[in-house]
Amino acid sequence: MTSPDGSLLVARELRKSYGPTAALDDAAFSVHPGEVVAVMGPSGSGKSTLLHCLAGIVRPDSGSITYAGRELTTMSDSERSALRRGEFGFVFQFGQLVPELTCVENVALPLRLNGTGRKEAERAALAWMERLEVDDLRRKRPGQVSGGQGQRVAVARALVTGPRVLFADEPTGALDSLNGERVMELLTDAARSTNAAVVLVTHEARVAAWSDREIVVRDGRSRDMERIA
Numbered sequence: 092m093t094s095p096d097g098s099l100l101v102a103r104e105l106r107k108s109y110g111p112t113a114a115l116d117d118a119a120f121s122v123h124p125g126e127v128v129a130v131m132g133p134s135g136s137g138k139s140t141l142l143h144c145l146a147g148i149v150r151p152d153s154g155s156i157t158y159a160g161r162e163l164t165t166m167s168d169s170e171r172s173a174l175r176r177g178e179f180g181f182v183f184q185f186g187q188l189v190p191e192l193t194c195v196e197n198v199a200l201p202l203r204l205n206g207t208g209r210k211e212a213e214r215a216a217l218a219w220m221e222r223l224e225v226d227d228l229r230r231k232r233p234g235q236v237s238g239g240q241g242q243r244v245a246v247a248r249a250l251v252t253g254p255r256v257l258f259a260d261e262p263t264g265a266l267d268s269l270n271g272e273r274v275m276e277l278l279t280d281a282a283r284s285t286n287a288a289v290v291l292v293t294h295e296a297r298v299a300a301w302s303d304r305e306i307v308v309r310d311g312r313s314r315d316m317e318r319i320a
């Protein structure tokens with residue numbers, strides 16, 4: 092279920108303080124299914140806090156967040172973690188793969204945690220690894236692959252459960268520009284083909300250029316930027 096204007100995830104009047112620091116101060120956000128929205132802004136402006144609130148990781152002090160018509164801010168912790176496991180996918184800057192597992196085991200992990208058998212989970216994992224062009228790395232461990240390859244494995248893992256929202260916090264932050272472009276191309280293609288909404292936090296204009304729309308956060312306040320294509 093989406094809101095009347097077709098948005099899947101909508102936030103209004105979000106406020107979140109850490110002690111005397113107002114990380115969010117009347118922030119707003121919305122994203123449609125299949126839409127890639129970049130959250131831009133200087134360091135410390137509140138981008139990650141906004142992403143963490145939208146993903147149900149951090150509870151705002153006030154304001155509303157609705158996902159598919161359901162209010163997130165009043166859900167119990169277990170309801171929010173069920174939502175994260177079932178409906179959301181996550182890609183971070185680095186350090187997200189389990190070093191002891193092979194790449195295919197890493198990609199299969201979210202399915203295994205949801206109770207899928209090993210064979211079926213690894214079959215689905217491999218299909219996503221093929222799409223992200225890292226299936227040849229299936230038996231390698233994260234320490235044996237490059238940064239760009241590792242990020243593509245991480246994207247495959249984020250998408251393997253068929254999330255309706257993909258949260259990506261500086262997904263190319265640790266990559267050189269060529270690898271970063273490739274990860275963004277594959278990430279946005281994969282998300283658009285599954286009609287997943289993407290919330291992409293980045294401070295880099297060339298990464299935000301992969302989005303459909305940009306939101307700029309400054310001092311905890313957000314505003315929509317008309318895309319200058």
Ligand SMILES: Nc1ncnc2c1ncn2[C@@H]1O[C@H](COP(=O)(O)OP(=O)(O)OP(=O)(O)O)[C@@H](O)[C@H]1O
Binds near residue numbers: 112
């Ligand atoms: N857990 C926390 N405890 C205390 N202060 C926090 C915490 N998380 C964020 N902050 C503060 O809130 C403000 C916003 O931080 P946030 O991480 O959201 O910014 P950001 O725009 O993502 O920054 P960056 O681009 O540097 O990652 C900053 O002043 C930060 O120091």
